Every structure is written in C-alpha cells, then in structure tokens.
Amino acid sequence: MYNSPVPLMIIRSDVDSLIEVNGQLIGECKESSFVAMPISDTGDYYICAIPLYCDDNDMRYSVTRKVCFENGTVSKTPTGDVKIFFWPGGVFELCIKTGHFKTNSEKCFPYTLSSIMLDSSHELTLYYENGLKLAMTNGNICENCAFSLGAAKSGMLKAVTVCGINYTGVFTEAEGKERLLLFDKDMNNPLDITADSISVSDDGKIIKINRLNTIMKHEVRTEMHIDVQGCFVEDIPSTGFYTHKYAYPTDTLTLAVAFCEAVRENFRDEALNYLSDELKAQFNFDLIKEFFGDFHSVRPPLSENDGTLLGLITHDSSSVRSARLFEFKFENMKITNISEY
Secondary structure: OOOOOOOEEEEEEOOOEEEEEOOEEEEEEEOOEOEEEEOOOOEEEEEEEEEOOOEOOEOEEOEEEEEEEEOOEEEEOOOOOEEEEEEOOOEEEEEEOOEEOOOOOOOOOOEEEEEEEOOOOEEEEEEEOOOEEEEEEEOOEEEEEEEEOOOOOEEEEEEEEEOOEEEEEEEEEEOOEEEEEEEOOOOOOOEEEEEOEEEEOOOOOEEEEEEOOOOOOOEEEEEEEEOOOOOEEEOOOEEEOOOOOOOOOOOHHHHHHHHHHHHHOOOHHHHHHOEOHHHHHHOOHHHHHHHHOOOOEEEOOOOOOOOOEEEEEEEOOOOEEEEEEEEEEEEOOEEEEEEEO
16 A cells, blocks of 8 residues: 555545545545556546535534645645645545535523622623523613623533632533533633533632543643733643553554654653663664654554554644654563654
C-alpha cells in the first residue's frame, strides 16, 4: 500500500456512502472502511458521496467535490468538508463529509429552570424559551428581561463568592461544555467563560479545566482570581490529570500514540517513561524531538491498528495534510526502536 507503483486514492466518508468518481461507481465506504482506485499524477477528479441511510433525526444528502492533482500533488485545495492525507509512497487518503440537514428543534412551552432572590424584593429567574433567558422581577413586574444566554436547555442559578465579592452565578451546559456567567448586584456581567469543567473552590477561586486532544486525556487546569483593578485574571495553567487518574497504556497502539503526543506536548518525563532503558540511554528528549520534527496529530494508516506504523500529520493547508510514517518496535510494553519508514 505504501509503495504504490502509481498514485493511489483511498476514499472514506463520514457515514455509509456509495462513492462515484467522474460518474463511475467505485463502491461502498464509511468512516471505518474505504474504497481505493489508481489515479493519474495529473488530472481532475469529481468525487460524489451518496449517503445510503438516513432518518428523521439525521437527514443526509449527496455532495460532489472536485479534487485536482498536478505532478503527484494536490494543485487546488478542496472545500472544508474534504480532508486529504498524503501518505508516503504516493497514497492519497481522501475523507469526504456528506451534507447534513439541520433538523428543527422540538417546540415547547417556556419553563423555569432556577430562581434566586437578589434582595428582599427582586428575584432573578433562569428559564427556557427557545434558548436560555434571564429575567429580573419585582413582585409581578418584570424589570429586566433582556438577557439571552444562547441555545442551552439546562442550567441553574447559585450565589457565588469570588475573592470576597458576592455574585450571582449562572451555570449552564451545552454540547459537552460548561459555561459560567457572573452577575454583580447591579446586573453587570464581568465574567463569561466556557470550559470542559468549571467550579468554584472553597477559597473563592474559579477553576476551569479543559481536555487536551491526547489519547491519555491530559487536562489543563487554570485558576482565576480578581486583581487589584477588579478584573478577572488567569493564573499560570498546569497540565495533568484532575478529573481522572493516569493509567499506563495497555496496548501497543495506545503506547505509541501516547509517546508521540507526549513528545509533541513537551511532556518530557512521560515520553521517556514509554521507552526501554536501552533506548533512553542512546537518545535524550531533545534528540527525539528533533527527530520527529513539528507535527499536529498522530494516527495509524488505514488497516494498521497494532501501533507498529504511525503517521505524524502536519497541516499543509486547511484541507491537505502530509504524513511522515514511522515504524515502532516493542518489548514488555516499552518502545525499543523507532525508525522512519
């Protein structure tokens, strides 16, 4: 596969799809499988992905995209719904997304989620009406209904003290992210943050945690406090495991990917821990970093899932990626050798 005598195009889709190239049926593919065909090193290809299944909650439609090759390279960058990976040996892996209709959200009557008394007469209410909204009432009179908080459907109000200052906190969650808005007694909004996890510590600091895009699920923890000017500022972030415990990889694929990502993120101690004693004695972290060079992501080539071969991916453009292929050898769940394929 990686020493093709002629350029080879591999096509995958985000859902089960029938693939046409220049009007010719090629076959069926999906995200975890592919179709392949030899191509000319110079020429235009019109690639159509026809989704085979859909339902009322996931309506799909066909898309056709033009990909141009010239002298063995992609000469014209395709649109953002197409990603092209250039593997060694003249292999182009093309990932195409089918069209996706937005389904209308179910209409429902407004409903109250949470309320809190601001003082003896004013009440703040968080409610849903085609999105989250805030209303401040004085008895039966709505004095301020101007706060619209987006498309989330759940949330709560809570009294929050940060660095000795009292606020009303609005905690919401949407699309796997948590959001915190703080309002002072005059309904000014000095803080609006979003993260994977948000909490307020016992000593009045706001803590936000974001997950890194690593196979070991590293996390970045940042504390926030109020400075002398009354502004919210972030402390120096730290990286570690805060919502779950670290566990050593249990298979060679995870081990190889974890090692490459640790090198990319400059996690020196973790990266060296994945190497055999003999390999650590031969190469220090800086040499390994130089050997790999800069890269954005790590993934095995298609049909290789044991960690023996890994591609280090760099982004040539928004749609085109180049891969350098590396071969790994293992013994007793340690990496014993690395060579460029």
